[in-house]
Amino acid sequence: MQDEKKAADAIAREAKRTAAAGAVFAAAWAALGFGLSEVDVTVAGFPLWAVTSTVGVLAVGAVIAVCLACAAEDVPLAPHTGEEGVR
Template identity: 80%
Template sequence: MQDEKKAADAIAREARRTAAAGVLFAVLWTALGFGLADVDVTIAGFPLWAVTSTVGVLVVGAVIAVYLAYAAEDMSLDERGEGASR
């Protein structure tokens, strides 16, 4: 019973981290895309908002994915204990 509670807590933590990462990603995408729309800077002929909302968001997404992978806990997903059918 204690192992099931620990596993459920770990799953809940992972879900909260992932949801927070999704919200952070959406906020940063909005800020990098729409927030820089009035800036008159160009990079390789493209407006700054176009570059930051594509390349910038790709970098932000990669950083968030690495964080989520680093913060993830190793836990067994095998059913062990009472009622396991093995």
């Protein structure tokens, strides 16, 4: 019973981290895309908001993925049967 509670708590922590990462990603996308829409700067002929909302968001997503991977815990997902070797 105690192992099941620990696993459920770890899964809940992972879900909260992932939800927070999704919120950060959405905020970054909005800030880098819509937030820079009024800036009159071009990069290779494209407006700055187009570049930052693609390349910038890709970089933010990579950083978030690395952070999630570093914070991840090993959570056993197989059901515990009580007998060794039986699944």
